[in-house]
Amino acid sequence: MDTAPPSPLAGTAEAGAPSDRHRRRVATAATLASAVEWYDYFVFGIAAALVLGKLYFPAASASAGVLAAFATFAVGFLARPVGGIIAGHLGDKRGRKPMLVLALTLMGVATAGIGLLPTYETIGIAAPLLLVLLRVMQGIAVGAQWGAAMLMATEYAPEGKRGLYGSLVQLGVPIGTVTANTVFLASGALTDDDAFATWGWRVPFFVGFLVLALAWYIHTRVEETPEFRQAERALAERENSQARSPLGTILRNHLGTVFLAGGSFAVNTATFYIIITGVLDYSTRALGMERAAVLTVSLAVSLTQLVLIPASAVLSDRIGRLRIYAAGAVGLLVWAVPMFLLIDTKSLLWLAVGTFGASFFLSIMYGPQAALFAELFTAEMRYTGASLGYQIAAVFGGGLAPFIMVLLLEATGTSMSVSGYIIGLAVIGLVSIRILAKRAAARA
Numbered sequence: 001m002d003t004a005p006p007s008p009l010a011g012t013a014e015a016g017a018p019s020d021r022h023r024r025r026v027a028t029a030a031t032l033a034s035a036v037e038w039y040d041y042f043v044f045g046i047a048a049a050l051v052l053g054k055l056y057f058p059a060a061s062a063s064a065g066v067l068a069a070f071a072t073f074a075v076g077f078l079a080r081p082v083g084g085i086i087a088g089h090l091g092d093k094r095g096r097k098p099m100l101v102l103a104l105t106l107m108g109v110a111t112a113g114i115g116l117l118p119t120y121e122t123i124g125i126a127a128p129l130l131l132v133l134l135r136v137m138q139g140i141a142v143g144a145q146w147g148a149a150m151l152m153a154t155e156y157a158p159e160g161k162r163g164l165y166g167s168l169v170q171l172g173v174p175i176g177t178v179t180a181n182t183v184f185l186a187s188g189a190l191t192d193d194d195a196f197a198t199w200g201w202r203v204p205f206f207v208g209f210l211v212l213a214l215a216w217y218i219h220t221r222v223e224e225t226p227e228f229r230q231a232e233r234a235l236a237e238r239e240n241s242q243a244r245s246p247l248g249t250i251l252r253n254h255l256g257t258v259f260l261a262g263g264s265f266a267v268n269t270a271t272f273y274i275i276i277t278g279v280l281d282y283s284t285r286a287l288g289m290e291r292a293a294v295l296t297v298s299l300a301v302s303l304t305q306l307v308l309i310p311a312s313a314v315l316s317d318r319i320g321r322l323r324i325y326a327a328g329a330v331g332l333l334v335w336a337v338p339m340f341l342l343i344d345t346k347s348l349l350w351l352a353v354g355t356f357g358a359s360f361f362l363s364i365m366y367g368p369q370a371a372l373f374a375e376l377f378t379a380e381m382r383y384t385g386a387s388l389g390y391q392i393a394a395v396f397g398g399g400l401a402p403f404i405m406v407l408l409l410e411a412t413g414t415s416m417s418v419s420g421y422i423i424g425l426a427v428i429g430l431v432s433i434r435i436l437a438k439r440a441a442a443r444a
Contacts, residue, residue: 004366040111045277076139077399083143084391088384092246102149108211110137115205147387155225166370167313174305246381249304261389263432266397267425278405312367321372331361333426340415
């Protein structure tokens with residue numbers, strides 16, 4: 001492994017390795033958990049770009065309404081580290097599985113609640129306040145979910161396949177994106193503009209009820225990971241095991257690694273949310289392109305990630321995580337300007353080419369990312385450390401990206417300012433990756 005620190009648990013061995021059947025069950029459950037969580041999370045982003053500004057933040061300016069909706073979208077990201085910290089701490093002490101079940105339950109309740117929420121016209125100021133509260137619940141849930149699902153998959157992975165198993169959880173992102181876009185397309189196709197604004201946009205949120213069934217399945221049919229059980233037994237033998245704090249250990253000894261992990265991934269998550277929410281708003285509102293056509297392009301581009309993500313993960317199992325990861329960051333840096341030049345042509349074909357190029361480089365980074373983050377920390381603090389690194393990137397990259405994009409476009413009048421934003425994050429990412437690579441070489 002090119003990033004893993006020596007583990008104090010390396011000498012322990014499970015009395016019986018998990019069966020291939022149970023490995024597949026866990027991998028499938030973790031992938032489904034990731035997919036439904038991200039679906040629920042993404043439907044809010046699409047709704048924010050299309051209708052929430054008008055329904056919950058009435059304003060004289062369309063831009064102001066969109067900014068308010070994207071600010072609410074960003075609030076979910078601010079809540080994600082809270083979910084990561086709480087679930088990471090408990091997950092490193094009590095197990096990955098209970099945190100995954102809790103995250104799914106919270107997400108299902110929050111998402112269904114948004115679908116049922118009355119608008120500003122009906123209940124006044126209470127509507128946006130409740131919308132923000134439910135979005136915070138979504139953020140806490142997804143902050144808790146990623147680390148749990150990722151570790152359920154990677155800690156059950158056979159030798160030499162951690163990258164591949166981790167990428168199955170990463171597939172939850174394109175699966176969630178494709179499903180969210182498909183449901184919104186179907187809802188829009190079956191309603192006129194007035195009906196869509198009244199109730200059609202709510203239909204995608206009702207999928208939140210199905211998440212509760214998946215939570216119950218995982219609770220009853222999936223076992224805790226072998227690596228956590230080994231760590232739990234080893235740590236129970238230590239005299240200070242009752243006082244151990246995974247979060248405290250991370251903050252005292254590994255905070256630099258957490259920030260480097262976050263810095264390396266910020267360009268990925270920012271670019272992702274720019275192309276699935278920011279570009280949706282920009283192309284429909286500023287460029288005058290049709291909503292259904294843009295959603296179709298987004299869906300088609302997301303489908304390609306279902307192949308690219310596991311392919312890059314398998315390659316990382318063979319030649320190293322950081323090499324693949326860095327190649328994706330370089331690609332995003334180079335592609336930032338051509339992407340918006342193509343989008344600005346107002347052509348669906350060039351929109352597809354521009355966003356596919358970005359999606360290609362995103363996939364190259366995203367495939368090995370779960371295994372990379374898992375290998376940065378030992379088992380007894382892995383949930384906390386990996387979750388914090390991921391969620392820091394989510395806050396400063398993904399959560400603010402659509403909001404910053406609208407501000408940049410309003411302030412400068414040119415999409416090249418958004419390209420500059422992506423380039424700046426790519427430089428930070430490459431510097432972070434370089435430092436992580438030097439640390440890995442020093443340990444080798």
